[in-house]
Every structure is written in C-alpha cells, then in structure tokens.
Amino acid sequence: MRDILVTIIVFALLPRIFKKPYVGVMMWVWISVMNPHTQGWGFATTFPFAAIIGGATIISLLLTRDPKNLPLTSVTWALIAFVLWMNVTTAAALMPEESLVQWNKVMKIMLMTFVTLMLVKTKEQVHLLILVIVGSVGYYGVKGGIFTIVTGGTDMVWGPNSTFIEGNNEIALALIMTIPLLHYLQMVYTDKRVRFALTVAIVLCAIAALGSYSRGALLAIVAMGGFLWLKSQNKLRIALLVIVAMLPAVAFMPEEWSTRMDSINTYEEDQSVQGRFNAWWMAYNLAKERPFVGGGFEIITEDLFYMYAPNPEDLHAAHSIYFQALGEHGFVGLGLYLLLGWLTWRTGTWIIRNTAKRKELHWAFALARMIQVSLIGFAVGGTFLSLLYFDVPYYLMAAMVITRVLVEKELKKQATSVVDNKGPGSAGQFGQLSPSQSQPVARDSG
Template sequence: MRDILVTLIVFGWLPFVFKKPYMGALMWVWISVMNPHTQGWGFATTFPFAAIIAGVTITSLLITKEPKNLPLTPVTWTFIIFVLWMNLSTVFAIYPDETYIQWNKVMKIMLMSFVVIMLIRTQKQIQLLIWTIVISLGYYGIKGGVFTLLGGGVDLVMGPESTFIEGNNEIALALIMTIPLMHYVQMISRKTWVKHAMTAAMLLSAFAALGSYSRGALLAIAAMGGFLWLKSQHKGRIALLVILAILPAIAYMPEQWMQRMDSINTYEEDASVQGRFNAWWMAYNLAKDRPLTGGGFDIISPELFFAYAPNPEDIHAAHSIYFQALGEHGFVGLGLYLLLGWLTWRTGSWIIRNTSKLDEYRWAFNLATMIQVSFIGFATGGAFLSLLYFDVPYYLMGAMVATRVLVEKELKQKTMSAIAAKTSGSSRQLGQLSPSQSQPIAGDSS
C-alpha cells in the first residue's frame, strides 16, 4: 500500500511541474530528504523516482518562460567554485576508478541544489520549501519520538535505510536541525492547530534525538539553545522551556542513556572517540601531502591509513564534515567549504539587520534567524559526522540566498519609489509658486 501511495503522489504531481517548475524542485526535496519510497517493502524501494523527478524538473526549467537565472551572489559564486573544486580533486584522486560512484551521487545532489536555487524565488515558494523540509524530516521526528516514549528510551532511534540519515547519529542531527524550522512554521502560521501541531512535533523530535543516544546531538542541542538564548529578547521564556521541557525529557531517559552521555567526559577511554581522532589525523596528514586537492572521494582504505594514520589498524570514516572536506578536497576544499558557510551566515545577518524593524518582512527576519540556529546545530553536530554532502544544509543555503535577493530587490524598489515621489513633490511645489514670485517686478525693463 505504501509503494502504491508514493507512486500515485509522484506521478500525480508530475503534470503540474510543467506548468509550475518550482513544484518539481519541491518534489525533489521531498523525495531526496524524506526518501518516502524506503518506507515501503515492494517495488517502490528501488524504483527511480528521484531520476524521473529530476528529469521532468530540469526539462520544465529549460522550456519555461518564467525567470530561471541563478542569482549570482557571493554565496552562489563560492558554491560554484566549491563544486568545480570537487571535480578537480576527482581528476587527481588517489583512487580515480573507485571515486566514480560517490562522485556521481554527489554531483546529482549539487546539480539539483542549483536547480532548487534557480526555481525558488518568491516568499510563497521559500516558505513552501521550508514546509517541505519540515514535513520530510518531521515524519521521522514524530515517529521516533513516539517510539522513544512508548519504549522508555531503551532502543535506539534509527533513520531510513540507505540514506544520508540512516544511522542513529545522522538522524539525530537532521532532527535537531529541523526543530528551529518547525518553530519558524509555527511563527508564520495563523492557524491555531498548526501552532499546536508544531509544538508537539518539536517535542517529539527532541525525544527522538535523545532516543538516538547520539552524544553529538546533545552537544548540538546545547549549542543551538545557547545561541538562541543569547539572541532572544525572551531569555526568561527559554530558561522556563528548559526547566519545564528539556530537563524532564532528559530525566525520562534510562540509566544506560545517562552512561552514554556521561562518556563525553571520559573520551580518552572511549574507543569510538579515539577512532574519530585517528581518522582526523589521517585526513590531516593526507592533506599535508596533497594540500591542494586532497585524496578525492572515498579515501577510506587500509593503504592510506597505514601511510597516514597514527593507528593504521583502526580504519574509520572521517566522522567530521571538516576533516572530510580536508581529506577529500585538500586545504583549498576545506577553505571553500568554510567560506561558503561564513558567507551564508553573513547573508542571514544582512537579512536580520535590514528587516528587524519592518513588520512586512517579519517572515524574512524570523526565517534568517531560525536558519542560523539550524546551522549552529549542523556546524556543531557535523564536527562528529561525515555529512559533508547532506543536501538539507544546501537547500537552506538556497532559501537564505533567495530571501536576501527578494528582500533586497523590494527594499531598493521602495527606496527608488520614495525618491521619485519626493522629486515629483518638489517639482509640483516649484510649479505652484505665487504670481508675485513668478512674475517680473513692476518697472523692471527686462
């Protein structure tokens, strides 16, 4: 039944994409983030929904008469260069034959990220994009939260199989990132039931994140909460929320969860943590040998760990977006990735600064703030996970760029209209001078 439902939704939606290409972008985000076909057990699990949606969306983009240019901002230029650098590092990869599968997967994600940025342009489309992400990940948050509550937090919450967020740590970080977006939906909605539904979804998603037993998720929650508290004008409310919701949720978790979280303080004795450190040193030492392009995709091999890792027998993935970028794409690749994050953050700060006192752009102010909160969570939790190519941060980057372009354009138009009105008013005043002011003085021979 689930297979049939997903198939009906996808093929029922496709005809609308030719009329409104942005709907194809939204459908791509839904299928790539939620991966609803993985929730079935039949033909849909291997059916190429993503390829079909991408093909239809790109075709509609090419034939549409609607504006379809890529907004060329510092963020998008850096994104373009970063993607090109990934291709260059692939050309000079240590294992060029083995990199193709991962390169092919990553380039599809990057291509569709550009398509999303090109098609999502208006306030309505931006908000629909956020709604799509919230629904896609909120499904797992609600499901995982109920699972944690009913099971007493004993069993781990896991993500959908064969996806970026399959593991317990990965799904936890994805849910942590989604909570601020849920709060944004709550703020912009006028319907009471939506506000209450988002409150329930946020609480259940928090329980699901705790039920993942992810220590990185706990650090991400702390970092997000601290940032939100510093920026908020309602610090008392946030403190009250921690006392009434967060602390009881933590107290609800079993003793084994407490022991897992307490191991943060004894990381020297934790084999998993030491394995991460070993992988980080391997990536760093490899980048020292190949500082420009790194080793390319898929550098996890016994040979490279033997050559560059302190413990050659402890072979791990990078488990860090930063060391993943460093090992696979060199210091230049890491620098571009960090620059991309910094420029996206600055874009959000520009939106916040220029809309803070404008009620009609309160949606943009709240969106930029909540995306920044989400990025704090990703930057913190991502330090311990190999999620460099996770698509949600790139979609949020696109939402931030689209919001700034839209706000900046409208503010400029208002400024020009105000100047034109002022100039027109001055001209009318000059044309309405009294006769004594505009006529020659009696006796004047001129």
C-alpha cells in the same frame, strides 16, 4: 500499500512540474530528504523516483519561459568554486574508480541545489521549501519521539535505510537542524492550534534526538538550544519549554542513556572516539602530503590508512565534515567549504539587519535567524559526523540566498516609492513617510 501511495503521489504531481517547475524542486527535496519510498517493502524501495523527478524538473527548467537566472551572490560564487574544486580533486583522486561513484552522487545534489536557486523565486515558494524540509525530517522526529516515549528510551532511534540520515547520529543531527525551522513556522503562523501542534513537534523531535543515544547530538542540541534562545524574540517561551518539557525528558531517559552521555568526559578510554581521532589524523596527514587536492572521494581504504593513520588497523570514516573536506579535497577544499559557510552566515546577518524593523519583511527576518540557528547545530554536530554532502544544509543555503534577493527587491521597490513620493506637492498629498519606508538599508559586502 505505502509503495502504491508514494507512486501515485509522484506520478500525479509529475505533470504539474511542466506547468510550475518549482514543484519539481519541492518533489525532489521531499524524495531525497524524506525518502518516503524507503518506508515501504515492495518495488518502490528501489524505483528511481529521484531520477524521474530530477529529469522532469531539468527539462521543465529548459522549456519554461519564466525567469530562471542564477542569483550570482557571493554565496553562489563560493558554491560554484567548491563544486569546480571537487571536480579537480576527483580528476586527481587516489582511488579513481570509487571516487567517480561518489562524485556522481554528490554532483546530483549540487546540480539540484543550483536548480533550486534558479526556480524558487517568491516568498511563498521559499516558505513551501521550508515546509517540505520540515515535513520530510519532522516526520521521523515525531515518529521517533513517540517511539522513545513508548519504549521508555531503552531502544535507539534510527533514520530511514540507505539514506544520509540512516544512522542514529545522523538522524539526530537532522532533527536538531529541523527544530529551529519549526520555530520559524511558529513565528509566522498566527493560528494557536498550528502553533501548539508545532510546539508538540519540537518537543518530540528533541526527544527523538535524545533517543538516538548520540553524544555528538547532545553537544549540538545544547549549542543549538542556546543560540535559539539568543535569536528568539520569545525568550521566555523557549526557557519555559526547556524547563517544562526538555529537563523532564532528560530525566526520563534510562540509565543506559546517562552512562553513554557521561562517557563524553572519559573520551580517552572510548574506542569509538579514539577511532575518530585516528581518522582525523589520517585525513590531516594525507592532506599534508597532498595539500591542494587531497585524496579525492572515497579515501577510507586499508592501503591509505596504512600510509597515513597513526593506527592503520582502525579503519573509520572521517566522522567530521571538516576533516572529510580536508582529507578528500585538501586545504583548498576545506577553505572553500568554510568560506561557503561564512558567506551564508553573513547573508543571514545582512537580511536580519535590513528587515529587523520592517513588518512586511518579518518572515525574512525570522527565517534568516532560524536558518542561522539551524546551521549552528549542523556546524557543531557535523564536527563528529561524515555529512559533508548532506543535502539539507545546501537547500537552507539556497533559501538564504533567495531570501536576500527578495529582500533586496523589496527594499529597492520601497526606495523607488519614496523617491516618487518626494515629487512636487507630494508632501501635502502623502504626508510623512512611514517608519518602514524611512529605514536605511544596511550595507554589507557579504
């Protein structure tokens, strides 16, 4: 039944992609992030929904007469440079055949990120993009939170099979990134029932993250929660939510959970942690020998660990977005990735600075702040996970860029209106400017 439902939804919406190409972006994000077809047990689990949606979206992009220019901001140029460099490192990969397989997957994600930047053009479409991301990940948060409560936290929460967020650590980080986006929705919706439902979803996502038994997620949720409190305009509400909901949730978790979290303090004795350190050293040693291009995709092999790892018999994935970038793409690749994150952050700061006192741009102000909080969670949690190519951060980056473009257009429009109103006799006709019109635009090269 689930297979049939997903198939009906996809094929029913396909014609709309050719009328409204941005619909294809939303469908792609839904399929690639939520992977609803993996929730069935029949033909849909292996059906190429993503390829069909992606193909239809690209065709509609080529055919549409609507504006489809790529916003060339500093973030966009950094992403272009990072993508081009990944192609260079693939050409010089130590494991060429295996590298090409992963290259194919990563380039599809990057291609659709650029398509998102080209097709999502309005405030409503940005908001819809956030809704799709929240719904896609939040589904597993609500489901996992209820599961944790029902089982008393004795069973571990996992993500959907054969996806980026399949593992307990990965789904936990995805949920942590989603919580600030849920709070953004609370900030822009006025209906009390909707806000209450979002609060319930936030609590369940946090409980599901705890139920994943992920130690990295615990560190990420602390960092994200602290930054969420700093960035929120409702600090009292956030504090009360932690006191009323989250502290009892931590106390609710069983002894096995507490024992696992306590092992953070004795990481020297933890084989899993030591295995990650071994993988980090392996990536660093490889990058020292090949500082520009690294080893290319798929460097976790017995031969390479024998050459570069302190303990060649302990094979582990990089378990860090930073060491993954370093090992696979060298110091240049890591530098470009960090630059991409920094420029995205500065873009958010620019949006916040220029919209803080403009009611008509409150949505952009709230979104930029919460995307920054979400990226803080990813930056901390990603220290311990191999999620360099996880697509959600790239879609949030695209949302940040598009939001800046929209804010710039609105500010330019207001500035033009102010100039027009300053013509002869305008003072008597229009009176003084409103505060929103008279606010200066903050300058920022980012």
